[in-house]
Amino acid sequence: MKLQILGCYAATPRTLTNPTSQLLEIQNHVFLIDCGEGTQVQLRKQKIKFSRINHIFISHLHGDHFFGLPGLISTFRLLGREKELHVYGPKGIQEAITLLLKLGDSWTNYPLVFHELTSTKPQIILEDEKVIVLTIPLRHRVYTNGFLFKEKPAQRKLNVAAVAKYKIDKAFFQNIKNGKNITLEDGRVIDNQLLSFDPAQPKTYAYCSDTAFEPAIVAQIKNVDVLYHESTFLDIDSELSVKTQHATAKEAAAIAKAATVGMLILGHYSTRYKSIESFREEALEVFDKVVLADDGKIFEF
Amino acid sequence: MKLQILGCYAATPRTLTNPTSQLLEIQNHVFLIDCGEGTQVQLRKQKIKFSRINHIFISHLHGDHFFGLPGLISTFRLLGREKELHVYGPKGIQEAITLLLKLGDSWTNYPLVFHELTSTKPQIILEDEKVIVLTIPLRHRVYTNGFLFKEKPAQRKLNVAAVAKYKIDKAFFQNIKNGKNITLEDGRVIDNQLLSFDPAQPKTYAYCSDTAFEPAIVAQIKNVDVLYHESTFLDIDSELSVKTQHATAKEAAAIAKAATVGMLILGHYSTRYKSIESFREEALEVFDKVVLADDGKIFEF
Numbered sequence: 001m002k003l004q005i006l007g008c009y010a011a012t013p014r015t016l017t018n019p020t021s022q023l024l025e026i027q028n029h030v031f032l033i034d035c036g037e038g039t040q041v042q043l044r045k046q047k048i049k050f051s052r053i054n055h056i057f058i059s060h061l062h063g064d065h066f067f068g069l070p071g072l073i074s075t076f077r078l079l080g081r082e083k084e085l086h087v088y089g090p091k092g093i094q095e096a097i098t099l100l101l102k103l104g105d106s107w108t109n110y111p112l113v114f115h116e117l118t119s120t121k122p123q124i125i126l127e128d129e130k131v132i133v134l135t136i137p138l139r140h141r142v143y144t145n146g147f148l149f150k151e152k153p154a155q156r157k158l159n160v161a162a163v164a165k166y167k168i169d170k171a172f173f174q175n176i177k178n179g180k181n182i183t184l185e186d187g188r189v190i191d192n193q194l195l196s197f198d199p200a201q202p203k204t205y206a207y208c209s210d211t212a213f214e215p216a217i218v219a220q221i222k223n224v225d226v227l228y229h230e231s232t233f234l235d236i237d238s239e240l241s242v243k244t245q246h247a248t249a250k251e252a253a254a255i256a257k258a259a260t261v262g263m264l265i266l267g268h269y270s271t272r273y274k275s276i277e278s279f280r281e282e283a284l285e286v287f288d289k290v291v292l293a294d295d296g297k298i299f300e301f
Numbered sequence: 302m303k304l305q306i307l308g309c310y311a312a313t314p315r316t317l318t319n320p321t322s323q324l325l326e327i328q329n330h331v332f333l334i335d336c337g338e339g340t341q342v343q344l345r346k347q348k349i350k351f352s353r354i355n356h357i358f359i360s361h362l363h364g365d366h367f368f369g370l371p372g373l374i375s376t377f378r379l380l381g382r383e384k385e386l387h388v389y390g391p392k393g394i395q396e397a398i399t400l401l402l403k404l405g406d407s408w409t410n411y412p413l414v415f416h417e418l419t420s421t422k423p424q425i426i427l428e429d430e431k432v433i434v435l436t437i438p439l440r441h442r443v444y445t446n447g448f449l450f451k452e453k454p455a456q457r458k459l460n461v462a463a464v465a466k467y468k469i470d471k472a473f474f475q476n477i478k479n480g481k482n483i484t485l486e487d488g489r490v491i492d493n494q495l496l497s498f499d500p501a502q503p504k505t506y507a508y509c510s511d512t513a514f515e516p517a518i519v520a521q522i523k524n525v526d527v528l529y530h531e532s533t534f535l536d537i538d539s540e541l542s543v544k545t546q547h548a549t550a551k552e553a554a555a556i557a558k559a560a561t562v563g564m565l566i567l568g569h570y571s572t573r574y575k576s577i578e579s580f581r582e583e584a585l586e587v588f589d590k591v592v593l594a595d596d597g598k599i600f601e602f
Contacts (some may be wrong), residue, residue: 011379038339044602060405067371067372096404103394106363
């Protein structure tokens with residue numbers, strides 16, 4: 001998996017910082033997660049091929065997470081897109097985008113498919129042979145979901161030397177990859193472990209923004225490889241974080257610790273602080289595997 | 302007057318070019334004209350005080366002219382704005398903005414006043430003691446207005462030496478500034494021309510974007526000091542300009558010439574051309590006072 005941060009600052013776009021948007025490459029997919037104003041310019045800066053994006057996930061309908069979506073949808077049209085584009089987001093997103101396109105008499109000439117979300121329980125919103133995407137219900141001022149991206153377990157890898165040794169016909173290879181034992185012509189049963197290697201561990205990524213401190217999510221994100229958890233404020237401003245239903249770096253770390261995640265990425269920083277390094281320092285007091293998101297940064301895992 | 306180009310390129314925002322937006326300083330006002338995606342970032346780059354903007358004029362509801370408006374309106378709220386904000390634009394703009402704010406449950410805490418336009422004839426949309434703003438009906442794929450910004454004639458300037466010579470009491474000064482003749486106590490009538498100087502000539506600015514070649518606008522913009530007229534294409538692509546209801550540089554110059562304007566500013570360039578200099582060269586063949594808009598450029602007149 002490859003995670004590219006396009007923007008990770010709270011509130012309004014500034015000259016040098018961008019509102020929330022991320023690009024997740026997972027298996028055969030390139031997923032766009034949230035789409036603040038200016039996301040299409042960030043995509044160009046990062047030299048992302050627009051045509052690779054077929055699925056956009058919107059956490060909630062605050063401007064800093066979706067005001068870049070109408071422009072991106074229009075740009076896809078100008079670029080001559082023909083492929084379906086799937087947009088997942090809270091109920092209302094279809095009405096908003098449809099109205100904006102209607103006012104400009106600028107309908108897309110590609111199929112635009114909305115998947116509107118209303119459930120307050122985790123649900124599967126996308127699944128194919130290789131990946132599965134679930135919502136993570138969050139607690140914020142408006143209806144908000146995080147997203148849990150999971151690779152499915154890959155097939156076992158064929159042990160080429162072993163199958164040669166036992167003279168196994170290739171007609172059985174798929175069974176071996178599927179984990180089956182093999183019965184030879186002489187009746188011997190060869191254990192699958194002797195004929196194949198373990199596949200790479202499937203990876204998981206949990207995106208949680210925006211949200212107040214919400215221990216209820218821990219069960220769902222338990223042991224994920226990477227957790228992006230918003231940390232709009234530092235603990236010193238916890239009153240503000242309660243009032244606005246955001247989290248502090250300390251709270252993000254507490255969630256990461258309880259969920260025993262592999263790595264915590266902090267982001268959605270309020271621009272009131274001089275340096276984002278303070279967020280890392282605060283989180284490190286609670287949990288030891290903390291990194292900072294920043295616009296343009298790439299994480300591979 | 303001072304005109305600051307925030308963005309002047311057609312279609313989608315790119316890494317280095319911005320969709321349409323301009324800032325016009327005229328008398329006591331700072332007017333924002335159109336508001337493509339990313340305009341608020343451009344305003345910050347140009348170090349414009351957001352609080353100085355009280356009136357926003359939207360020509361039409363294509364994304365590259367107004368997808369920056371929802372974000373700007375939200376930012377005004379975050380900045381604690383209390384003053385009224387007036388938005389002038391085609392019917393539908395209020396529904397769109399209202400829906401977006403409603404979905405995010407993020408109403409403004411300042412009065413947001415919409416002035417929705419539907420007339421296909423020029424109309425006065427703003428007038429105070431010093432300026433008057435009229436619509437210029439344009440021809441485009443959707444309902445579109447340009448805007449004509451006119452300074453009102455200033456008061457005449459008091460000739461301090463002359464009023465001293467005639468010993469005129471200052472109670473009469475306002476009458477002199479208003480152009481009145483003065484009757485002295487001895488019955489003599491002193492002509493106003495002897496007591497005052499001509500004021501500076503009031504300036505006019507016409508903004509025409511987006512529009513097909515539309516000679517019907519010439520009468521209304523006759524003799525304006527500065528005309529901004531879109532030139533999306535060069536003459537070689539006139540078929541495209543007809544199809545998309547845009548204008549070529551040659552056509553913009555023909556309008557400028559027919560209206561005998563003081564200066565023509567070209568803009569809204571398609572990004573298909575390598576250099577915008579070609580637009581100037583083409584227009585100069587028809588009209589001799591041509592300058593090119595470019596992002597960040599400032600014109601004072």
